Amino acid sequence: MGTNIPKPALERLPRYLRALRRERGRGKSFMSSNALGQASGVEEFQVRKDLSHVQVSGRPGRGYRIESLIVTLEHVLGLDEVRDAVVVGAGRLGQALSQYPGFENFGFNIVRLFDNDPEKVGQQVGDFKITHVQQMPEWINRHGISVAMMTVPADCAQEVADQLIKDGVTGLWNFAPVLLRVPEHVVVRHEDLAIGLAQLSHHMAWGRSDAD
Amino acid sequence: MGTNIPKPALERLPRYLRALRRERGRGKSFMSSNALGQASGVEEFQVRKDLSHVQVSGRPGRGYRIESLIVTLEHVLGLDEVRDAVVVGAGRLGQALSQYPGFENFGFNIVRLFDNDPEKVGQQVGDFKITHVQQMPEWINRHGISVAMMTVPADCAQEVADQLIKDGVTGLWNFAPVLLRVPEHVVVRHEDLAIGLAQLSHHMAWGRSDAD
DNA sequence: CTATGTGAAAAAGTTCACAGCG
DNA sequence: CGCTGTGAACTTTTTCACATAG
Structure with a gap:
């Protein structure tokens, strides 16, 4: 079941x-x-x-x-077991996610926020200091992180995913607009906001009220 | 067609x-x-x-x-006509959306960011100053805004939607976790991030690699 | 008398296989 | 040949109607 x-x-x-x-x-x-x-x-x-x-x-x-x-x-839904997660990419969206209250309602616990931009590293965002991606492998290993939320630019998303998987992550929540290729044992959820936008736009242009 | x-x-x-x-x-x-x-x-x-x-x-x-x-x-997809849009709710997610480059690729042009928190009003976020929601009706009217992206708390989302619709908005991109009731002529797209999370969680718990 | 649970019918969407075009 | 376009088979999902349970 x-x-x-x-x-x-x-x-x-x-x-x-x-x-x-x-x-x-x-x-x-x-x-x-x-x-x-x-x-x-x-x-x-x-x-x-x-x-x-x-x-x-x-x-x-x-x-x-x-x-x-x-x-x-x-x-x-697998929500009875809490999973530690990291956010990779500390842009606005990454920061928004890392702050989002209510992940615990859905089985996730964010423990760290990473970025590769030296300007951002060290900044405080809510409870977390932005940490350099170089330290990610160690973090993931040491804390047995299984999930990563990816809010990185499209052109490095695959590379970041590969690295995360190599480090042991088995679940990816991807916001970058690219199709990630991952091995069998890794679960990916592509969250493509453009689909929502396009849907809204289509329904506004051609009629029909529920664009859900 | x-x-x-x-x-x-x-x-x-x-x-x-x-x-x-x-x-x-x-x-x-x-x-x-x-x-x-x-x-x-x-x-x-x-x-x-x-x-x-x-x-x-x-x-x-x-x-x-x-x-x-x-x-x-x-x-x-209705993307050949650009629609002016406002963001309502200047939390992290609202700020992230208002900054997002690439909406123009999908037919939207964000022109303003509103909030009802006096602390936030006046703050600069990228190109926009956060404006008080009191001024929203006038803005929407004067600029003929047709779309609103809603990143407000769940418990006031319906109220905000009602107001927006009264002001003439006909498209809502809703990020609040509530089902909005709207009249026939209004198009709503509910963007429910929890679904993505739950899917990821389910697939990690029970197997199967593509949680798309 | 209200609300569940479910087979069976209908509708919607996916997959296939292959004819046909440049 | 390589690749499109599509009817037809198949599969999945939705809808309905109604027997059944408290």
Whole structure:
């Protein structure tokens, strides 16, 4: 269990999780597929189908037990284990990420921010001092870092990725607009903001309201 | 034409566009579906199918004319018309966005950065001074702004969106983790970074290398 | 009587294989 | 030949309808 979930369903789970946490925050203990759908912008039967891929069972007449559904989703999404991560590239975006509160809600704990620009090295950003990339291998090794968030320029992204992988990182969250080539055992998520922009632009030009 | 393109195909077009621009930058004038696929991480028949939704025709034996394919894709994606945009929320992410070079490649031109924090108002961020949200309505009206990028806290996002829409904005690029309710004529794109994180986390926990 | 869980139908998207063009 | 364009097969995902449970 946890695997074999259709990709589109998997992309909806985090949204359900957020809605559930919010509802829990309001002191509720049950939530129906209808309510979950409303909160997440999904039809109720889609919610039920998605949740059928996961080991839960709702109670007819009441809905799903919020607490246990949260635990299950966190487990499926791999959020029940916290991963230490570094941010590589201390530009504005890198700084924004390194400061972002709420990564802990999604299983990540940022421990350091690297850059290769001597001007930036040493600067304080929130809790971290920007550290030179030269010291990255040692850091990653010593602290057993498994994840890196990459906010470096496109033309050095592959090189940085190669280095990170050599140092032992097995997960990359890449914001550089390049397709990274990585070995089998490494997981990459390409976060391509241009896609969002292009979508917005397309829908504004040609109509249709939901560019999600 | 331009509409009626399947959503998944539409999400791949920006990647093709980027690959084409890069290739053009190298002085090439033709590119095959195979090369495009390689550069974008897509199978070649998928590329051809995607391009079949668009008014182009490649030349058997050569590939697609880069220049004209670029023009066509830009048109389909609505990038041939530049839209003025504002950024609302001058936190780290808002600042990062307002500085991002390369929006012009995707049809947007950021003209102002707003916030409601008196501490921030007046600060200089790159080319812009942070302006108080009180002045937003007037700005939007006077300059005919159609797009807003929202990097505000979740709990005021809906309120901010309502205001923006009342002022005449018809496109929202929303980074706040809430589902915005908007009238028919407004286009919203929800950019939910948590989905990417959760995906990465899931794939690291349960295996499978491409978390794209 | 309300809300889940799920087979079965419909729709959407992907993959394939191959005809046809330069 | 090399590479496009596309109908047809196949696969995945969404939608629906309804039996079932508390």
